[in-house]
Amino acid sequence: MLDKIFNSLVxxxxxxxxxxxxxxxxxxxxxxxxxxxxxxxxxxxxEETSCHxxxxxxxxxxxxxxxxxxxxxxxxxxxxxAAGKYEFALSASVVHLKREPFAAAYLQKLFIARFxxxxxxxxxxxxxxxxxxxxxxxxxFNQAAVLAKILSKNxxxxxxxxxxxxxxxxxxxxxxxxxxxxxxxxxxxxxVTRPKLVEGETILLIDDVYTSGATVSNCAKVLKExxxxxxxxxxxxxxx
Ligand SMILES: [Zn+2]
Ligand SMILES: [Zn+2]
Numbered sequence: 001m002l003d004k005i006f007n008s009l010v011x012x013x014x015x016x017x018x019x020x021x022x023x024x025x026x027x028x029x030x031x032x033x034x035x036x037x038x039x040x041x042x043x044x045x046x047e048e049t050s051c052h053x054x055x056x057x058x059x060x061x062x063x064x065x066x067x068x069x070x071x072x073x074x075x076x077x078x079x080x081x082a083a084g085k086y087e088f089a090l091s092a093s094v095v096h097l098k099r100e101p102f103a104a105a106y107l108q109k110l111f112i113a114r115f116x117x118x119x120x121x122x123x124x125x126x127x128x129x130x131x132x133x134x135x136x137x138x139x140x141f142n143q144a145a146v147l148a149k150i151l152s153k154n155x156x157x158x159x160x161x162x163x164x165x166x167x168x169x170x171x172x173x174x175x176x177x178x179x180x181x182x183x184x185x186x187x188x189x190x191x192v193t194r195p196k197l198v199e200g201e202t203i204l205l206i207d208d209v210y211t212s213g214a215t216v217s218n219c220a221k222v223l224k225e226x227x228x229x230x231x232x233x234x235x236x237x238x239x240x
Pocket of ligand 2: 051052054055056068069070071072073125
């Protein structure tokens, strides 16, 4: 942990190379990517044509019509949104967040601003997608909890890191895994340890990246089985 803090301090003190193009990052607030790489990154404004439920980008150009991709029909959460596409500066930031419990100021700003423009304002508590105990001990922190804490502090919403637990150490999701494999790997991986704390709550579930949606759907499933009302999902990036 001390090493991690030290490395974060070093990164704060010295200009570093952009993780994507290797030019120098001139503004510390930009974190691991330079301004040009941030500008190349697709940050969602909410004006895109996208699936109303999972937020997947859709081709249709019809404006102001509620559209669904239908691939997410079976998922247990109500709505899922991301700050932007998993590419350039956002993918580099997500990768970095798995190594250091630190989110750059610009990333924090994007994440908070995205929340504020979403129909998630009736959420009553924030829950980060948990890591298994084994993974938590290996990494020393939960990157979803880092994001959840930032949001909780800025929007003044209760943070609950206790009620949801990942009881099975699922293998890391790899790019080569198809959606079926991802779904199988997280099925029954979660449990609610304190049902009283989720009953009747509208939950904002936080994760770093939305890939197939299987992980957050399984979290939403167990939360709803224990009496949670709506479950919203917010991630930094959306990979599909
Ligand atoms: Zn760059
Ligand atoms: Zn969808």
